[in-house]
Amino acid sequence: MGLSREYTDDEEIAIREAVPGDLPTLAAFTADTWESGDYIADAFPRWMASDDPNTKTFVAADLTADPLAADEVEGVDPDDVGELPDDRPVGICQAVGLTDHEGWMQAMRVDPDYRGRGLSVAMNDAGFHWLHETGRRVARNMVFSWNTGGLGTSRACGFDAGTEFRWVEPEPDADAPEATGEAAAVDADPDAAWSFWAGSDARDDLRGLTLNTDESWSLSELTRERLRDAAADDRLQVVSAADGGIGGVSYRARTTEREEDGEEITRAEYGVAAWADPDAAEALFAAISRDAAAAGADRTRVLVPEDVRWVSDTAAAGVDIGDEPDFVMAADLTRRQWER
Structure with missing residues (x-):
């Protein structure tokens, strides 16, 4: 995709695919997204180095302004930049195809000086259009529950309410008991796990969504095949119920490495935890x-x-619980929102 005017009526703005030369300007205006910073500057060079056909990164570009160079922005490696574009990137978002029919929208940012000009909707329309053209018929995103601006923008872009979830954090413990009350760990049979999940209240509450194993911070529909893959890799956890049937299911989606307070931390992420009763x-x-x-x-x-x-069952189990839920929103791409 070259420069496109079909997503915006703003004569100074066009939507195009991101290029490596966008990095300095993007790093500059996303540096203070949150008090803790932003991941865009670190992730963007990886995105540009990837040839993943299931990912497309878009920017909104001001055709009348010049981009920043690497030597104008602290912390930007000139080797990650290359040739600068002829315009100035003032917004970014990314579309990801998670499965053959599900898409994910993420990394939506707009330069504060350009907010209020409809750039989020324009970039999102480009992502929706690309996802639809590649066969996806639903797109989702995730918004922190406290981010009222992000929630409002998502509705303006064509997302409707989806579901909500909470992160909880049991401590790693090799000596944790295998049995609790009437429940105990059992062989990780993925087909039995799938049958439990298919009929569970957790599945209904989450609308079938769990952590995707390929793209971090994204959710997609849990499948029998994903549970079979987890079992084959010894990442599936299954426990019994009081009656001897299946009482609970989880799977490890990934492990990640990150630095926190100068220390390298390994975190295990689990796609869902679903259970029948407190035991x-x-x-x-x-x-x-x-x-x-x-x-x-x-x-x-x-x-x-x-x-x-x-959440109360989790608290009763003595597990730490995150302070706020996260919201997942969904857009039916057969509505062709980009033609609004």
């Missing part, structure tokens, strides 16, 4: 703790539905 919840979190320890993790993060039942 099963406690046994399942213990199974997750053992798995995380075996994976060499220092910390965990587990996705659970945002509902008083799930």
